[in-house]
Amino acid sequence: MQNDGIPYASIFCILFQKKLSQQLKFNKNVIIMNISFFINGEQKSVTITDENTPLLWVVRDILNLKGTKFGCGKAACGACTLHVDGEAVRSCLYPVKFAEGKQIITIEGLGDAKNPHPVQQAWVEEIVPQCGYCQPGFMMATAALLAKIPNPTDEDIDQNIVNVCRCGTYYRMRKAIHRAAELATTSSENS
Amino acid sequence: MDKKEKKIPRRKFLIRGALSTVGVLAVGTYIFKNPIRRGIATAINTTDAPYLGDTSTPVIWFEITENNTIILYSPKVEMGQGTFTGLAQMTADELEVSMEQIQVVHAPSASGNIDEFATGGSTSISSLWMPLRELAATMREMIKNEAASKLGMAPVQLTIKNGVLSGGGKTMTYAEAVKDITDWNVPETPNLKDTKTYKYIGKPLARVDLKEKVFGSPIFGMDASLPNMLYGAVVRPSNIGAKYITANTSKAAGMPGVIKIIKEPDFVGVVATSRMEAEHAKNAIEVTWEIDRNWQTADIESLIAVGNGKPFVIQKEGDAKGILSDEEALITAEYKSPIGAHAQLEPNGAVAHVTADKATIILSTQVVKLTRDEIAERLNFEKNQVHIIPTFLGGGFGRRLHTPNAIQAAVMSKAVGKPVKCFFNRKEEFQNDTFRPPTHHVLKAKLNPDGLIEALEHNVSSGDVAFGSPMVPSIAAPILGADLGAWRGGMIQYESIPNFRTISWRQKLPFATSWWRSLGLLANTFAIESFMDELAIAAKKDPVAFRLAQIQDDDRGYRLKEVIKAAAHKAGYTNDVKNGRAMGFAASTDTNTPCAQVVEVSIKDNTIKVHKVTCAMDPGIIVNPDQVRAQCEGAIIMGMSASMFEKMEVEDGMLTPTIYGPYQMALMRNAPKEIDVVLLQNADTPGAVGEPPLGPIGAAIANAIFRLTGQRLRTMPLQLS
Numbered sequence: 001m002q003n004d005g006i007p008y009a010s011i012f013c014i015l016f017q018k019k020l021s022q023q024l025k026f027n028k029n030v031i032i033m034n035i036s037f038f039i040n041g042e043q044k045s046v047t048i049t050d051e052n053t054p055l056l057w058v059v060r061d062i063l064n065l066k067g068t069k070f071g072c073g074k075a076a077c078g079a080c081t082l083h084v085d086g087e088a089v090r091s092c093l094y095p096v097k098f099a100e101g102k103q104i105i106t107i108e109g110l111g112d113a114k115n116p117h118p119v120q121q122a123w124v125e126e127i128v129p130q131c132g133y134c135q136p137g138f139m140m141a142t143a144a145l146l147a148k149i150p151n152p153t154d155e156d157i158d159q160n161i162v163n164v165c166r167c168g169t170y171y172r173m174r175k176a177i178h179r180a181a182e183l184a185t186t187s188s189e190n191s
Numbered sequence: 192m193d194k195k196e197k198k199i200p201r202r203k204f205l206i207r208g209a210l211s212t213v214g215v216l217a218v219g220t221y222i223f224k225n226p227i228r229r230g231i232a233t234a235i236n237t238t239d240a241p242y243l244g245d246t247s248t249p250v251i252w253f254e255i256t257e258n259n260t261i262i263l264y265s266p267k268v269e270m271g272q273g274t275f276t277g278l279a280q281m282t283a284d285e286l287e288v289s290m291e292q293i294q295v296v297h298a299p300s301a302s303g304n305i306d307e308f309a310t311g312g313s314t315s316i317s318s319l320w321m322p323l324r325e326l327a328a329t330m331r332e333m334i335k336n337e338a339a340s341k342l343g344m345a346p347v348q349l350t351i352k353n354g355v356l357s358g359g360g361k362t363m364t365y366a367e368a369v370k371d372i373t374d375w376n377v378p379e380t381p382n383l384k385d386t387k388t389y390k391y392i393g394k395p396l397a398r399v400d401l402k403e404k405v406f407g408s409p410i411f412g413m414d415a416s417l418p419n420m421l422y423g424a425v426v427r428p429s430n431i432g433a434k435y436i437t438a439n440t441s442k443a444a445g446m447p448g449v450i451k452i453i454k455e456p457d458f459v460g461v462v463a464t465s466r467m468e469a470e471h472a473k474n475a476i477e478v479t480w481e482i483d484r485n486w487q488t489a490d491i492e493s494l495i496a497v498g499n500g501k502p503f504v505i506q507k508e509g510d511a512k513g514i515l516s517d518e519e520a521l522i523t524a525e526y527k528s529p530i531g532a533h534a535q536l537e538p539n540g541a542v543a544h545v546t547a548d549k550a551t552i553i554l555s556t557q558v559v560k561l562t563r564d565e566i567a568e569r570l571n572f573e574k575n576q577v578h579i580i581p582t583f584l585g586g587g588f589g590r591r592l593h594t595p596n597a598i599q600a601a602v603m604s605k606a607v608g609k610p611v612k613c614f615f616n617r618k619e620e621f622q623n624d625t626f627r628p629p630t631h632h633v634l635k636a637k638l639n640p641d642g643l644i645e646a647l648e649h650n651v652s653s654g655d656v657a658f659g660s661p662m663v664p665s666i667a668a669p670i671l672g673a674d675l676g677a678w679r680g681g682m683i684q685y686e687s688i689p690n691f692r693t694i695s696w697r698q699k700l701p702f703a704t705s706w707w708r709s710l711g712l713l714a715n716t717f718a719i720e721s722f723m724d725e726l727a728i729a730a731k732k733d734p735v736a737f738r739l740a741q742i743q744d745d746d747r748g749y750r751l752k753e754v755i756k757a758a759a760h761k762a763g764y765t766n767d768v769k770n771g772r773a774m775g776f777a778a779s780t781d782t783n784t785p786c787a788q789v790v791e792v793s794i795k796d797n798t799i800k801v802h803k804v805t806c807a808m809d810p811g812i813i814v815n816p817d818q819v820r821a822q823c824e825g826a827i828i829m830g831m832s833a834s835m836f837e838k839m840e841v842e843d844g845m846l847t848p849t850i851y852g853p854y855q856m857a858l859m860r861n862a863p864k865e866i867d868v869v870l871l872q873n874a875d876t877p878g879a880v881g882e883p884p885l886g887p888i889g890a891a892i893a894n895a896i897f898r899l900t901g902q903r904l905r906t907m908p909l910q911l912s
Contacts (some may be wrong), residue, residue: 024466049447053467061422061466066414067407069585071536072617076851079536107407116405125404127397127817130825131271132404133411133536133615158860164851166535168828172821178664191331 040109539587
């Protein structure tokens with residue numbers, strides 16, 4: 001059985017990464033630049049010497065939002081998944097320069113304990129996390145899936161949720177994804 | 192069950208009040224005798240492991256804050272197994288506080304409440320079952336006595352609810368009762384409550400760390416940061432056995448962001464202002480390695496073979512050797528399992544801040560004490576100058592039973608005089624893992640005229656698992672001979688067979704091998720329970736009835752039979768193929784916890800699909816049934832992943848693959864849509880939970896495939912021809 005793992009978007013990023021290392025060879029003079037984007041609804045401007053720095057490290061180490069995780073650095077595990085203009089993106093290979101002017105949402109902006117996103121609410125109800133490290137990536141991937149397919153079938157889930165969880169919480173995640181779809185439908189009907 | 196009813200000696204319970212401005216620290220020590228001297232093999236296989244506390248004082252277990260919150264300093268780390276939740280439940284019941292009032296934190300090494308060995312081996316709840324409840328009950332009585340004296344009443348006049356004492360129309364919180372008390376009266380350890388009266392123990396309460404994990408709180412080692420922190424990267428070898436000789440760092444030194452190149456006798460690294468700058472600079476360092484040999488998978492496979500290395504008979508009953516030396520009517524089969532990677536999602540790493548006289552290290556580790564001691568030795572510090580702050584682990588699974596990478600972070604921090612964060616990248620994590628060793632099993636049996644087993648022998652060849660690990664100090668090696676990790680789950684559990692024996696063949700491999708959740712259980716159970724299925728078929732018997740008929744009539748046997756019956760009944764086990772689906776059965780006993788599983792599989796496009804797993808397990812007293820279920824579900828999926836997909840190869844001296852995807856693992860689409868867990872409690876103490884349910888899954892799948900296709904798969908990962 002094949003688990004080919006690496007999704008389409010990341011292949012582009014891997015190619016880009018190669019270009020980046022070529023650039024570095026010649027780039028003796030450090031250029032400082034500003035990149036501006038919205039993160040969790042707030043406009044931020046970061047000063048950076050390497051515009052190809054993965055968005056993940058900007059989010060984690062400059063903006064100090066640690067909910068987005070590093071797992072593999074090759075877009076193969078999905079732990080770093082966040083939203084860029086509503087799309088689920090594996091941020092460990094997404095150059096920060098592409099974020100210019102865009103809307104970024106991380107797990108911290110998805111919802112909080114007082115106002116949880118339906119996905120987070122479902123994750124709480126089903127008591128999904130074990131070690132918890134991969135969970136933000138799964139929740140971000142799920143939120144993006146539900147935005148496109150509000151009532152995903154099991155097959156939709158199998159095809160779209162391709163992150164890696166080592167504790168093996170997939171069984172509860174599947175239940176939580178269906179539950180989140182229910183919660184989202186109910187809340188949109190009420191509003 | 193024989194269980195220590197010994198109470199905490201009064202003189203061991205020291206109390207120191209008002210140590211902190213925010214509240215009060217209760218300080219106690221709880222020390223059992225070291226079981227090694229009593230024979231660790233017996234201890235591990237037949238009794239629940241005791242808790243081995245650090246012998247230094249003070250040891251801080253509880254802190255009561257002014258807002259009446261109880262902080263429990265856990266000597267065990269939380270890596271997903273739910274220990275924090277179970278410990279909170281145990282505390283809440285005996286201390287008579289609500290769950291919401293308890294905050295469980297990792298005990299930093301300065302608190303003294305660190306485990307002598309490690310967090311591992313499915314022992315956290317079982318080992319703390321008595322000590323923690325006794326400490327909580329003793330503390331409750333002490334608080335009650337102080338409150339009575341402050342209120343001018345007798346302690347018996349007071350009742351307690353949610354950390355508030357009341358009597359005679361007056362109330363007082365725990366925090367008020369303990370405030371300003373410096374001279375404590377220590378009572379005899381009170382009797383523990385009847386387990387039936389517990390309000391929290393036994394209830395499926397939500398995990399205490401659920402909110403942090405759902406809303407993205409920075410709770411993991413990799414989330415740690417300190418002011419003015421820099422980023423380190425260390426060049427790690429790609430080749431097996433590579434020894435660091437020297438490095439050319441001239442190119443790296445001039446790269447953007449580089450603060451300092453660190454050259455040590457045993458490693459070379461770089462400190463820079465960001466993670467990516469450190470990574471880029473590291474990649475520009477040219478290292479000369481000494482490499483003795485370019486190992487290949489075939490070399491490793493030829494090492495791991497029954498007959499190679501030293502044999503140790505670890506189980507013997509009757510004359511299996513004599514009976515099985517007669518070639519006539521002998522049934523034999525061989526099984527194999529591959530090298531497995533831990534592949535936990537959070538890489539190893541640490542944040543270190545070393546000053547002239549103090550080292551502070553924040554990291555995910557299963558071994559707080561060992562890490563502290565190793566860093567102290569390297570920096571030439573006293574142990575109490577090294578402060579380890581453990582964090583939540585982004586997966587443990589045995590990968591963090593040794594975390595010497597923290598030494599490198601500490602050395603780099605000392606060199607630059609600032610905090611340094613240094614983490615593995617994924618390739619380094621895969622290539623420098625402490626792998627689950629590959630195994631080779633040879634099984635032999637002879638049936639009697641009634642179709643039951645006359646004699647059975649299990650030979651297992653494995654790389655080391657537990658030797659050299661902090662769970663089993665090297666002192667135990669000469670006592671044990673065989674590696675108890677390698678034969679975990681390797682012993683024959685059908686003890687009414689008149690003649691049986693198990694032989695462990697020890698083999699040292701050229702790369703690091705260690706604990707991988709459940710140790711040898713996965714591979715050993717795969718071999719033994721596949722073979723049991725083959726024997727049942729040869730005897731023309733139902734595999735469930737065949738097993739039940741050969742289990743002895745004692746306490747262990749009773750518990751094993753009950754889980755076997757429960758799983759078979761709940762799943763409606765049948766040997767018939769229905770609607771293209773077949774069932775497979777297997778059972779195991781791991782550290783006194785029996786577990787039986789029935790799987791339902793089909794095949795589509797030559798691919799095995801597991802639809803449903805029914806799991807019956809008896810871990811004894813269950814502190815949190817939901818968390819025990821979660822552990823069963825997770826262990827089943829992790830075990831499926833290892834049995835069906837995972838395999839590390841050795842190519843030209845390098846372990847490969849080095850990334851998820853090529854290292855195939857179970858994903859959402861592979862996970863069964865139904866997992867039905869049946870929990871039994873036929874023992875009066877809590878036993879192992881996190882690892883036992885990993886045992887049967889591989890064999891159960893292989894046995895189902897045989898019923899479906901007639902193909903007997905004897906090599907993991909299971910692949911159809």
